[in-house]
Amino acid sequence: MEWIINQLRERPELAIFLTLFLGFWIGKFKIGKFSLGTVTSVLLVGVVVGQLNITIGEPIKAVFFLLFLFAVGYKVGPQFFRGLKKDGLPQVAFAALMCVVSLVSAWAFAKLMGYNVGEAAGLLAGSQTISAVIGVASDTINQLSITSAQKASYINSIPVAYAVTYIFGTAGSAWLLASLGPKLLGGIEKVKADCRELEAKMGSSESDEPGFMVAGRPVTFRAYRITNDWFKGGKQVSELEDYLSQQNKRLFVERVRQNGVIREVNPAMLLSLNDEIVLSGRREFVIGEEDWLGPEVLDAQLLDFPAEILPVMVTRRTFAGETVSSIRAQKFMHGVSIRNIKRAGIRIPILAQTVVDAGDMVEIVGTKQEVEAAAKQLGYIDRPTNQTDMIFVGLGILVGGLVGALSIHLGGIPLCLSTSGGALIAGLVFGWLRSKHPTFGGIPEPSLWVLNNVGLNMFIAVVGIAAGPSFVTGLKEVGLSLFVVGALVTAIPLIAGLLMARYLFKFHPALALGCTAGARTTTAALGAIQDAVESETPALGYTVTYAVGNTLLIIWGVIIVLLI
Known part of the structure; x- marks a missing residue:
């Protein structure tokens, strides 16, 4: 055992893979419907491994975090810019307001409880289940005019607060939206009836087939x-x-x-x-x-x-803005059926009046000849491949990082997006460009999963290992009160979002639930909502708000440090 420990100290890259192995393994276990999730499991395992006093270089952490942020932006880019159009603006405005409530709640309670910069950032990250805040806030703290010891203390307190508040942040969000959400929108039976009515409205008419x-x-x-x-x-x-x-x-x-x-x-x-x-x-x-x-x-x-299943990216010049019913009515769709539609990686219900957007991945099925002909009319045939356009990825992160490194000074404080914020913005722009010109910049879904999940968890593993020696001390300082504060900071934006969706924006109940889950980027809650209301229609309100929420909540990692 002593030999193994010495090897982990001498070769810290092995400590990272030990953390990943145990973290992913533990993250699979469930108690009822609850599980820690991969990110939290990796963090906690990293903290335990970090007790061995293992030193890991900063560049490793930064590289994987930049890959993760670029992947996040690339995934949601088409929907982020689509939301800026007229029909998406109400959902964008809703998501922005809800994100502001999330930021203000975390900031207000952090000031009230006297939390330091790191604890405040960890509170925001965990209560809103936005792990990327850990990295963005750390980058911003490193730019502050304080001593290296203070920077290290603040940065190491971020994962402590994150771990304490994340548990309710994820499980509590699903429970609140699936159980309390329908009650705030008129009652579960009313919401179910409203969802069925929306399905009927979108799925059938005198001229349209059922959904x-x-x-x-x-x-x-x-x-x-x-x-x-x-x-x-x-x-x-x-x-x-x-x-x-x-x-x-x-x-x-x-x-x-x-x-x-x-x-x-x-x-x-x-x-x-x-x-x-x-x-x-x-x-x-x-x-x-x-x-x-x-x-x-x-x-x-x-x-x-021969029958074929073929994924097709709909482009602006083909059938973007058309309904499923209109697309089905085309002559080239004879013998061809739509198997599923994915938007920002999220499956949306295929109803007759569902509008298809540029960048949507439409999977069609039929005989090989008919499918091939239809795919050419619908958009760009995105055939399964194992090749990632690394020229596109490398250029995107380089340009984004350089732009993010530019800073302006206000009151002696350097303000900038940081390289991490720049990588996120670059991902948004490059993802949007890919939806407009799909002949380049392809990142297959499995590769995107690796960039997203492995990138984030590699980063989190390093964070946990680095914070390990001071984690227990920090946990004693914040105590149980932080868990209660985290639960409040989780609940307040969700309840405010539901009320704003109903009374201010007057969204349909299904869209209100989906928009609220999307603005908080909680996919697990979306699944719980769909189970509770027995309908997939809430997904129609999820994608635009998810894109906006993912972007703003990550940027809040910079803002909360400056506010505190």
């Missing part, structure tokens, strides 16, 4: 033998598809076997009794067609044809 909800309803291909007398004398493929469409069933004939021979399908082809056909479409529509068409057949040869 296309993602969960548990994938597109499928099934084969049937025709036995219905409706086909006596023959019916064209187009007649069958039109008839099914009139029944609000968007189904397509993909293959036909006639007299033992598989034939190519065209709209004018005649279908007769005992023909075997393959239908594609939503699973709940395809299943049960044997009640009308005839019995389902399990025919490997008939079903053996």
Whole structure:
């Protein structure tokens, strides 16, 4: 054991990986629905490892933090700038106000309790579950005109306050929004009814088919033998598809076997009794067609044809601003179904009146030929790849860091975004550029996960290890009172947000819940809300406010240091 400890001291990079291994492992455990989460687990494990007095160089921490911030900005950039348009401005204004309440709450309680700069920043970071504040606030503290010892003391107190307040920050947010939120908006049953009404309004009308909800309803291909007398004398493929469409069933004939021979399908082809056909479409529509068409057949040869799932980035020049219903009505969408839509990495409900934005990733499915043709019309085919455009990433962080390093002096205090704030802004701009010109700057989703999660947790691991020796002392100083203060600073912005959404902005209850969760960047709470109201519609209010909240709450790491 002594040899292992000496190796960790001599090779601190191994201490980081030990912290990551244990932190990610512990973060998976749940007690009921509660878990510490990866970030908090990594931090606490880092604190324990830090008791061994391990010294780690600052550049390691900074590099991974810059990668994380660029990834955050890149992910939300399209939605951040989209929110600045007319239809998104109310949600932007709401998110900005709620973020101001978050900052003022943390600042006011920090002043009231006499917390130092580091404790105040940790209170903001933990209560609002915005881990990036740890790094941004640390950068800002390093620019203050104080001694190195004071800087180290303040910076080491940040993770202490963060760890104490984060637990309620994450679990309390989900509980407040899912349980108390609907009550503040008129009661859980009323909110459920309002969500169902919104689904009906967005999903169906005299000309639109019912809403296309993602969960548990994938597109499928099934084969049937025709036995219905409706086909006596023959019916064209187009007649069958039109008839099914009139029944609000968007189904397509993909293959036909006639007299033992598989034939190519065209709209004018005649279908007769005992023909075997393959239908594609939503699973709940395809299943049960044997009640009308005839019995389902399990025919490997008939079903053996290439089908493709293809992700497409919608661009401004294609169908950005169009509804799902309008897109489905296009001729090139014949035989093609929308499997899911992701916006800023968040799945949104696919309802007939859902508006598709530039930068949205639309996943379509159908036969290879039909999908390829449709994808070219919809936007840029973003085929799965394992290559990240590191020229784009490296340039973005370099430019952002240089811009962030520029400072102005007010009253002798240097004010600047810092390299970390610059990396965040660069990520926003570069992510937006990618949505406009998707032929360059690609970062595959798995790579984005690595930049985001590994970048953040590498940074947090180093923070925990560095703070380890002083963590216990700091915890004794802040005491249990900080947990109570953190709970208040968590709850006040959420309650204020719900009330503002209802009375000031007059948002629909589903959007009010989604906007509040988004402005606080709490994805776990969004899931809890959707379970509570039995609807996915709150996600429609999440993405724009999530982009704004992610940006402002991180920048608040600079502001709270200057305020204190």
